[in-house]
Amino acid sequence: MPQLTPTDGEFSSFPDLHPTTVERLKAKGCKNLFPIQQNSFYPIFNREDLIARDLTGSGKTLGFALPVTEYLRKEKLLGSRRVQAIVLAPTRELAIQVQRVFQDIKHTPNEYNCLTVYGGVSIEDQTRELRRGVEIFVGTTGRVLDHIERGNIDFSHCKTVVLDEADQMLKLGFKEDIERILHRVRSQCQKNLQICLFSATVPAWVRQVANQHMSRNLRVVDLAQDLKNKTARKVAHLAISCPY
Secondary structure (H helix, E strand, O other), X not given: OOOOOOOOOOHHHOOOOOHHHHHHHHHOOOOOOOHHHHHHHHHHHOOOOEEEEOOEOOOHHHHHHHHHHHHHHHOOOOOOOOOOEEEEEOOHHHHXXXXXXXHHOOOOOOOOOEEEEOOOOOHHHHHHHHHHOOXXXXXXXXXXXXXHHOOOOOOOOOOEEEEEOHHHHHHOOOHHHHXXXXXXXXXXXXXXXXEEEEEOOOOHHHHHHHHHHOOOOOEEEXXXXXXXXXXXXXXXXXXXXXXX
């Protein structure tokens, strides 16, 4: 198993990518891994804590979804119907996007369950899905806390927690919610919990989370070279002038 980051993003440089996964990625138009995906794969796959920074639109979601899923697949933990990985997102839209990426890399429709929870919809329906069993649990912080307070989630088998767009969580005022969730997960899953933070910037709060919850030997991947621009150069921004 390679321990160093491959020098390119070619699929052949990642022998731990399952051939069926590669087929699924190619069917979606992926010709190779983007830099954030290339640099994050083995740190996450090899169970290191990670802080990854790259510009918005750089492919960060697949950067964590791919190695998390491939690790669980290798360990034959998919199909267990127990929560193996948690992804926390600042908005409903981002949570739905994360779920879509996890769905795209399934080998079969029933290989694993990925549930996304957020406010504004029936919590009872989400509760029923949780009781049926899910491996990948994605959600916004408020609704995740609702399920925690109702006793709907068992974190005892959790392997990985990912904070997606961690800087936006801080900006939107979710600091206390995130810390409550991390403390609850740690209280149920005492051993070998992996924590990964993906962000476009690294404010002081992100460093505080790292100091309090993450390994001192954590890996840092920083690809945001243009600090004046938080969006990838390939992302186009269009504006319409409106007099009203």
